[in-house]
Amino acid sequence: MVRTLPDIPTLRERCRAMAMLDAILSPEWESRYYSFDARWAPGEQMASMRNGSGDAWSIVFSPSGAFIRGFDHESPMSPASNDGELWPGLVDAVPQVFSGCVDEPAFSYKGTLEATVCLWRQHGDDRWHTGELDLPDGNDPDGADRLFQVLVEGTAVAYHRFAEDYYETTVDLEAVGEVFALHPLSDELVRRLNADLVVADLTDDLIEIGYPTRHV
Numbered sequence: 202m203v204r205t206l207p208d209i210p211t212l213r214e215r216c217r218a219m220a221m222l223d224a225i226l227s228p229e230w231e232s233r234y235y236s237f238d239a240r241w242a243p244g245e246q247m248a249s250m251r252n253g254s255g256d257a258w259s260i261v262f263s264p265s266g267a268f269i270r271g272f273d274h275e276s277p278m279s280p281a282s283n284d285g286e287l288w289p290g291l292v293d294a295v296p297q298v299f300s301g302c303v304d305e306p307a308f309s310y311k312g313t314l315e316a317t318v319c320l321w322r323q324h325g326d327d328r329w330h331t332g333e334l335d336l337p338d339g340n341d342p343d344g345a346d347r348l349f350q351v352l353v354e355g356t357a358v359a360y361h362r363f364a365e366d367y368y369e370t371t372v373d374l375e376a377v378g379e380v381f382a383l384h385p386l387s388d389e390l391v392r393r394l395n396a397d398l399v400v401a402d403l404t405d406d407l408i409e410i411g412y413p414t415r416h417v
Contacts, residue, residue: 203345204329205353209267209322215355216248216260217410218381222360224406225380225394226368234367239411246411250348257315258348259308265298266326270308271318273344277337278317285311288343290332291319298323317343357381385415 206212220237227233234250241247241261248260255274260267273279278288292303292314299321303314320329336342351359357378364372376393384390386407388399400407407414 203269203271203318203320203349203353204331206269206320206329206349207355209262209324211355212260212267212352213246213248213262214383215352215381217412218383219351219360220248220410221386221406221412222364222377222380222394224403224410225391225398226364226370226372228395228398228402234363237410239409256344256348258318261299261302261305263299264324265296266321266323268295268299268302269318269320269329270302270314270316271343271345271348272315273317273348276317276342276344277339278343280310280313280315285313287314287316288334290334291316292332294330294332295319295321296323318345318348383413385413 207215216235216237219235220233223233223235230236234252235248236250237246237248239246244264246262248262249258251257256272258269258271260269274281276282278291280287295303302308305314308314308316320331322329341347351363357374360381361372361374361377364377373393376390379390380386380394386400386403391398391400391403406412
């Protein structure tokens with residue numbers, strides 16, 4: 202399923218929208234599920250997910266394209282289940298332009314990339330690529346379907362379903378749709394999602410995420 206992710210620009214905008222929605226629903230950064238850092242490194246941006254239980258993904262958007270790593274801590278493909286080694290073939294075919302992502306300390310544990318899923322796509326590619334893997338038996342052995350479900354579906358309805366379950370609150374679906382469409386925030390829109398906030402409270406998040414502040 203994860204190979205059906207959209208092209209790089211569309212994926213980046215989905216990530217921005219989900220991060221902005223989480224910023225509104227969860228003012229405390231530590232409690233958020235989705236995040237986006239538009240200034241993660243020179244020339245690079247990063248979208249991320251962490252569920253608080255050890256699962257995570259990271260997407261690095263760079264001048265070369267995009268690199269994705271996902272980590273299901275209970276997967277039989279986890280380095281923890283394989284003497285600290287990555288699953289055979291997981292990163293062997295990663296292009297050199299993404300080698301820094303494979304070696305990125307922020308994505309690693311004891312010097313090894315925390316990953317059970319790995320994809321990449323260079324600008325000009327017509328699809329996402331993965332290594333040649335011999336997957337273990339079982340349903341969703343690498344955790345990709347579960348980790349990337351909301352991102353793959355890529356709709357306001359999918360995020361709405363996630364948010365009501367994760368944050369255990371009622372969420373305005375129409376407001377979610379407006380943010381998913383990257384409409385500039387207004388106090389009225391923000392209050393429909395979180396009655397305790399206005400746009401001014403989100404200034405730092407707007408900058409970090411690079412969320413549009415006016416129609417273009």
